[in-house]
Amino acid sequence: MNPSDQSSDAYHQSEIADEIDEAALAEVMRVTPLGAAVLAGTAVALLVLGYLAIYLMVFLPRGTVG
Amino acid sequence: MTDRPAEIHEKRILGTELLWAFGVGVLVAATLSVIVFTALSRDINPPSNVERSDPKTLHLSGEFAEHNLGTTVGPDGRVTVRIIATQFMFVPRCIAVPRGREVTLRFASPDVVHGLLITGTNVNTMVVPGFVAQVHTEFTRGEDLLMRCHEYCGLGHSEMWATVQVMPDDQFKPGPDGRVSCAQR
Amino acid sequence: MRNVERLCLAHFWVAFAAFLVACFLGAWQMWVRSPWGANVGTPGQYFMSVTAHGVSMAYVLTTFFIMGFGYFVAVTSLGRPLPGKVWAWVAFWMAIVGVVMVLVPIIMGQASVLFTFYPPLTASPWFYIGLVLVVVGSWVWCVLMLVAMREWKRENPGQPVPLAMFATVANAVMWLWTTVGVAAELLFQVIPASLGIVQTIDAGLARTLFSWTLHAIVYFWLIPAYIAFYTLVPRAAGGRLYSDTMGRLTFILFLIFSLPVGMHHLMMDPQHGNGWKFIQVLLTVFVSVPTLLTVFTITASLEIAGRLRGGRGVFGWIAKLPWERPAVLATGLAFVMLGFGGFGGLINNGYGMNAMIHNTSWVTAHFHLIFGGSVVVMYFAIAYEIWPRLTGREHASPAPLRWQLWLWFIGMMVMTLPWHWLGLQGQWRRVANFNYDDPIIAAWGPWVLVSLFGGLVLLASALLFVRNLAVLHRSPLPVTQRPLYALAVHPPHRVPAALNGFGLWNVLVLVLMLLAYGYPIAQFVIEPSPAAMVHRLH
Numbered sequence: 001m002n003p004s005d006q007s008s009d010a011y012h013q014s015e016i017a018d019e020i021d022e023a024a025l026a027e028v029m030r031v032t033p034l035g036a037a038v039l040a041g042t043a044v045a046l047l048v049l050g051y052l053a054i055y056l057m058v059f060l061p062r063g064t065v066g
Numbered sequence: 067m068t069d070r071p072a073e074i075h076e077k078r079i080l081g082t083e084l085l086w087a088f089g090v091g092v093l094v095a096a097t098l099s100v101i102v103f104t105a106l107s108r109d110i111n112p113p114s115n116v117e118r119s120d121p122k123t124l125h126l127s128g129e130f131a132e133h134n135l136g137t138t139v140g141p142d143g144r145v146t147v148r149i150i151a152t153q154f155m156f157v158p159r160c161i162a163v164p165r166g167r168e169v170t171l172r173f174a175s176p177d178v179v180h181g182l183l184i185t186g187t188n189v190n191t192m193v194v195p196g197f198v199a200q201v202h203t204e205f206t207r208g209e210d211l212l213m214r215c216h217e218y219c220g221l222g223h224s225e226m227w228a229t230v231q232v233m234p235d236d237q238f239k240p241g242p243d244g245r246v247s248c249a250q251r
Numbered sequence: 252m253r254n255v256e257r258l259c260l261a262h263f264w265v266a267f268a269a270f271l272v273a274c275f276l277g278a279w280q281m282w283v284r285s286p287w288g289a290n291v292g293t294p295g296q297y298f299m300s301v302t303a304h305g306v307s308m309a310y311v312l313t314t315f316f317i318m319g320f321g322y323f324v325a326v327t328s329l330g331r332p333l334p335g336k337v338w339a340w341v342a343f344w345m346a347i348v349g350v351v352m353v354l355v356p357i358i359m360g361q362a363s364v365l366f367t368f369y370p371p372l373t374a375s376p377w378f379y380i381g382l383v384l385v386v387v388g389s390w391v392w393c394v395l396m397l398v399a400m401r402e403w404k405r406e407n408p409g410q411p412v413p414l415a416m417f418a419t420v421a422n423a424v425m426w427l428w429t430t431v432g433v434a435a436e437l438l439f440q441v442i443p444a445s446l447g448i449v450q451t452i453d454a455g456l457a458r459t460l461f462s463w464t465l466h467a468i469v470y471f472w473l474i475p476a477y478i479a480f481y482t483l484v485p486r487a488a489g490g491r492l493y494s495d496t497m498g499r500l501t502f503i504l505f506l507i508f509s510l511p512v513g514m515h516h517l518m519m520d521p522q523h524g525n526g527w528k529f530i531q532v533l534l535t536v537f538v539s540v541p542t543l544l545t546v547f548t549i550t551a552s553l554e555i556a557g558r559l560r561g562g563r564g565v566f567g568w569i570a571k572l573p574w575e576r577p578a579v580l581a582t583g584l585a586f587v588m589l590g591f592g593g594f595g596g597l598i599n600n601g602y603g604m605n606a607m608i609h610n611t612s613w614v615t616a617h618f619h620l621i622f623g624g625s626v627v628v629m630y631f632a633i634a635y636e637i638w639p640r641l642t643g644r645e646h647a648s649p650a651p652l653r654w655q656l657w658l659w660f661i662g663m664m665v666m667t668l669p670w671h672w673l674g675l676q677g678q679w680r681r682v683a684n685f686n687y688d689d690p691i692i693a694a695w696g697p698w699v700l701v702s703l704f705g706g707l708v709l710l711a712s713a714l715l716f717v718r719n720l721a722v723l724h725r726s727p728l729p730v731t732q733r734p735l736y737a738l739a740v741h742p743p744h745r746v747p748a749a750l751n752g753f754g755l756w757n758v759l760v761l762v763l764m765l766l767a768y769g770y771p772i773a774q775f776v777i778e779p780s781p782a783a784m785v786h787r788l789h
Contacts, residue, residue, distance in 0.1 A: 018738055020491065020559065028558040029075055029740065033082050033493065033551035035558075035565050040547045041089065047594050048093045052100065054598060058675065059607045060104070065188035066111045066202045066603070076741040079494045086547045087540070094536060094543075101532075101602050110603035112518045114525040120781035178371050178786050179454060181519065181610050185677035185691065190606040192520045194454050195371065195783035199521040212691060216610035216679035218365055220372060220786070221294040224683045 113191040113201045121195035124150065124176045129198075136247065137162050139240040145169045151180035151193045154222030156213060160229045160248035164238040165208040173199040181217030184230055192217060205232045254332050255322045256641050258339055262319030263634065263641075265347065266312045267717055273307035274713040276300045281666075281706040286687050286696040297683035298363040305366030306357065306382075308623075311350055313472045314385060316630055318342075318392045320475050321419050323637055325399040328413040328482075328736060331406075334398050338391055346388030352381025361789035365681070367465075368441065370457040375789040376445040379437050386430050393423040404752075411746040414498045415482040415736060421502040422474040424753050425467055428510050428760060432463025444785040451782035455522035456775035462513040463768060470509035470538075472622060474502065476629035480549045480582065483636055485737035487578035490556025495739035497548045499750040501541040507759050508538035511767035518605040522780065527771050528602070534767060535600045542593065546586070553582070555740070577652040581632035584660040585625040591664075592621030595671065613674025616667040623709075624663040631656060631716055636735065638723050645728035651719050658712035666705025669698040 104110050124130045130150055136158045137147045145164060150157040151173055163169050173182070173193045180193040186207060191199045205211075215226035231248050240246050280300050282288040326333050333339065355377065356362040362374035400412060400420045412420075440457050443449045481498040485491055492498065515531040517523055557568025574580050595617035599605055608614060635652050639645050646652060670678075673695055687693050749755050 018486070018491075018734065020489075020738075024559055025491065025555070025740065026075075028555055029078075032554050032558060033547070035554045035562075035568055036493075036547055036551035037082070037086065038565050039569075040086070040550045043546070043590055044090055044093060044543065047590065047597070048097055050594060051097055051597055051601075055100065055601065055604060059188065059601075059604045060108075061206070062186065062188045062607065063204050063206045064108055064110055064202070065113070065190070065606050066109045076494075076496075079740060080496060082551075083494060083497050083544065083548065087544060090540075090543045090547075094539070097597075098533075098536060101604070105529075105602055111525050112528055112603055112605055113521060114523065114528060116522060116524050118778075118781055121783050122781070177784065179369050179458070183610065183677060183679060188603070188606045190519055190609045192517075194458065194521055196454055196780035197521040212677070212689075214677070214679045216681075218298070218369055218372075218681040220788075221298060221363070221683075223681060224294060224685075 109202075113199060115198070115200040117198040117200065118196060119174055119198050121174070121176045124174050129172070130174050132157070136245060139244045139246065141244075147171045149173050149228070151175045151182065151215065151226075153177050153220050154215075154226045156182070156215070156226065156228035158228070158248075160231065161213075162231045162233055162238065162246045162248050163205055165205050165232050165234050168202060168204050171201045171203070173201075178219050179217055180215050180219050180226070182213055183216050185212045185214070187211065189213075190216075205230075208232045208234050254336060255326045258333075258336065258343070259319040259323045259637075260641050261343060262315045262322070263720075265350075266315035266319065267634075267720065269307040269311035269315070269350075271713050271717055273304045273312070274710050276304040276307075278703075278706045278710045280304065281699075281703045284682060284685060285699045285703045287700065287703070289684060289687060292683070294683040295360060295363070298365070298681075299357060299360055301681065302363050302365050303354070303357050306353055309366045309468075310353075310382065310385060312627075312630075314346070314389050317422070317471065317475055318346075318389060320478075320633060320637075321392060321396055321423070323641075324415045324419045324478070325396060327640075328415040329399060329403045331399075331403060333395065334402055335395050339395055342388040342391035342395075345391075346385045349381040349384030349386075349388065352377045352384065354381075356381075356789065363788055367461070370436075370441055370444065370452050371454055371783045371786045373441065373445045373452075373785050373787050373789075376442055379442050379445060383434070383437055383442075386434065389426065390430070393427050396420050396423040409745065411495075411743045412751055413482075413736070414492075414495055414739075415478055417499060417751070418474060418478045418481070418502040421506045421753065422471060422478075424757070425474075425506045425510065426471050428764075429464050429467035429471065429513075432460045432465075432513065435463075436460035445787070445789075450785055452785050453775055453780045454783045455520075455780040456772070458517060458520060459514065459522065459768075459771055459775070462516045464513065465516045466513040466538075467509045469618075469622060470505050473626050474505060475633065476585065476626045477501065477505075477545060479578070479629045479633050479636075480545060480585075482736050483633065484549065484578055484582050485552040485556065486735065487576050487636065488553055488556035488572055488582075490552055490554075490559055490737075492737045492739040493548045493551035493555065495741065495743050496746070496750065497544055498739075499746065501545055501548070503750070503753075503756055504541040504544075505538070506753070506756055507763060508534060508541070510760055511763040512538055514767060514771060515600060515605075518602075519609045523771055527767075530767060532600055532602045534763070539593070539597065542589070546589070549582070549586075552737075553579075575649060575653070577635045577649055577656060578632045580653055581628050581635075581656050584656060585628050585632075588620055588624035588628070588660065588663060591668075592617060592625055596621060608674050610680050611674035612670040612678045612680065615680055616670030616674060619670070620663060620667040624660070624667070628656060628659055628663075631659065634716075634720060638720055639730040640735070642724050642726075643730050644723055644726040645730050646719070646723055647726050647728060651715065655712050655715040655719055658708055658715065662705045662708030662710075662712055664705070666702050666709060669702045669705075673698055673702075 183190040211230040213228040356375035362378035560571040562568025562571035
């Protein structure tokens with residue numbers, strides 16, 4: 001069993017090395033996270049709209065409760 | 067690989083996360099405001115009247131004695147319904163309520179935990195032995211509704227239900243003692 | 252790796268065996284409640300089944316899986332043997348004894364109190380004592396996780412704890428905090444009642460103590476799925492984790508905010524007032540934050556993977572992701588189910604709006620979708636990812652794995668979406684049979700059948716899952732050594748102590764617990780509720 005190494009994120013050596021080229025990563029990081037923001041943002045916006053819809057159109061018409 | 071691109075990455079990454087958190091925070095705060103606003107302006111709350119009562123002596127005297135159960139219209143015109151939830155029925159099994167007026171429903175249990183909902187309405191509460199559960203509401207639809215026990219209370223739980231007759235004003239007539247019973251159908 | 256394979260496999264097989272049995276029970280329950288099964292089974296059988304199904308899924312599948320996965324993470328992410336392995340085995344066998352002690356009274360019909368127990372309903376004392384043994388076994392696991400992290404930190408001073416282990420320990424710390432509630436309820440109230448030592452019980456206090464455990468326990472179940480999202484999935488997709496820092500923050504936020512919100516399960520209860528319930532609503536909104544952060548961070552991590560594979564434009568990266576890999580497919584399916592399930596959860600939390608759906612099929616739909624769906628599908632993905640390590644063999648083909656995941660997703664959606672609708676119609680919970688002669692209930696019949704069909708698809712998926720793991724033990728392909736854990740875009744060199752340990756956060760947890768639960772529990776000590784008569788079912 002290899003001793004834990006002192007590399008930057010300190011995982012066991014055999015667990016960490018990946019084949020990603022740093023230059024390609026830097027290129028990709030120029031655009032990221034635009035796609036994530038749009039996708040996740042749309043999902044959350046739909047969530048909020050659906051929430052308000054149920055609140056206003058299903059819950060409130062059923063009468064006050066307290 | 068120099069350190070600079072990594073640092074730029076990290077600052078920018080955390081910046082985008084902060085932006086996302088802010089955007090989501092705004093949406094969440096807006097939604098919460100809607101709930102708070104309606105809670106304050108229309109007095110919409112979960113049933114939260116904390117009132118203790120002894121389950122062992124419920125049926126003997128006082129508010130939940132058998133002769134006092136069901137719908138009563140007080141001298142001030144307030145409509146109060148008192149129901150006992152027990153294994154495995156509601157007492158009484160049918161209640162009459164007025165349409166379009168505020169009604170206060172009060173529940174107690176002499177035995178185990180029950181719960182109930184009235185279909186098509188927002189009437190929903192747990193009934194915990196040791197406490198009186200109270201719900202204020204206004205019935206907006208004039209029809210027969212189902213009141214069901216919805217909390218597991220033992221093997222007979224599936225058979226525990228009552229009827230709620232929502233009556234328009236001309237049918238909701240209290241007797242001399244202020245009590246209103248279900249119409250015979 | 253060598254020293255924990257058998258330990259992990261033992262835990263996982265117990266978990267998945269309980270899971271499979273529970274799936275059969277669940278399908279039977281749905282049949283009995285449907286128009287097609289209207290005259291099948293007695294209430295006694297039904298509620299026995301519900302108790303067994305709930306206990307197996309909520310206590311056995313989860314606890315054993317999480318313990319097994321924790322041991323795996325402790326060894327592989329820290330790169331050192333598990334400390335105290337003997338104790339791990341002791342804990343395992345203690346928990347097994349506990350499971351047997353729980354199951355026997357259930358099968359004998361003396362413990363039909365469901366997995367949430369409903370004091371004053373009281374089951375055989377063996378049922379509760381068995382559960383206590385399972386919990387104590389899990390506490391041993393917690394201690395071993397803490398020891399493993401501490402020893403590694405001593406050997407690696409100043410280094411950031413690997414994220415997978417940091418999250419595992421966060422989960423362990425949270426579990427220690429949250430089990431206090433149910434332990435107190437069982438040890439001081441329910442077990443004395445079931446032994447006949449006391450004849451009455453304070454139902455308000457019992458429900459409040461149980462609620463202490465009730466929310467954080469679902470995050471205990473959920474965190475391994477999130478560990479997979481942050482540390483396994485970016486690697487499986489061929490990318491990087493967008494932010495290691497956000498990962499740490501997420502797990503810390505879960506630790507802090509999942510603990511004090513249990514009382515939102517008592518939103519309709521009469522023993523607590525408005526003000527305390529509103530605090531619960533607020534804190535519950537806060538506990539949605541780490542999930543919302545995760546949705547962004549993991550989507551961004553997948554975006555990196557997709558763009559590295561040639562994806563262009565705002566959405567082009569989605570199609571370029573390696574969806575043929577089970578871990579990636581599972582994540583996509585999990586996120587869809589998280590969207591629907593999370594939506595249901597937010598409705599539940601809507602203060603007064605909780606009255607619209609409390610104890611209806613909506614609630615059943617919500618937790619089957621979010622736990623049975625998003626979380627369990629990631630349990631499948633984790634098992635598929637690490638089984639080759641544990642057995643030394645590779646899957647012959649990923650196709651049956653993907654089939655199984657799709658079947659689970661389809662079954663879960665088909666089963667739970669109608670339940671949401673039926674819940675809004677007022678269909679109530681824990682019913683052994685419906686009277687389909689009643690016109691209101693008759694209208695529900697077709698949807699109940701749709702739901703039943705979904706349940707049968709789930710059963711098929713569960714069988715396929717077990718088959719996929721079982722055949723791996725005899726697969727002819729040797730395991731290909733490949734790294735499991737993802738790197739971050741910016742792998743941390745140093746992290747602040749606050750993101751590398753839990754001392755500070757424990758203080759915050761204490762403060763929030765006092766705020767949320769201090770008075771609500773103290774009120775029962777100051778003025779005990781009128782006690783309810785114990786109602787024995789044995």
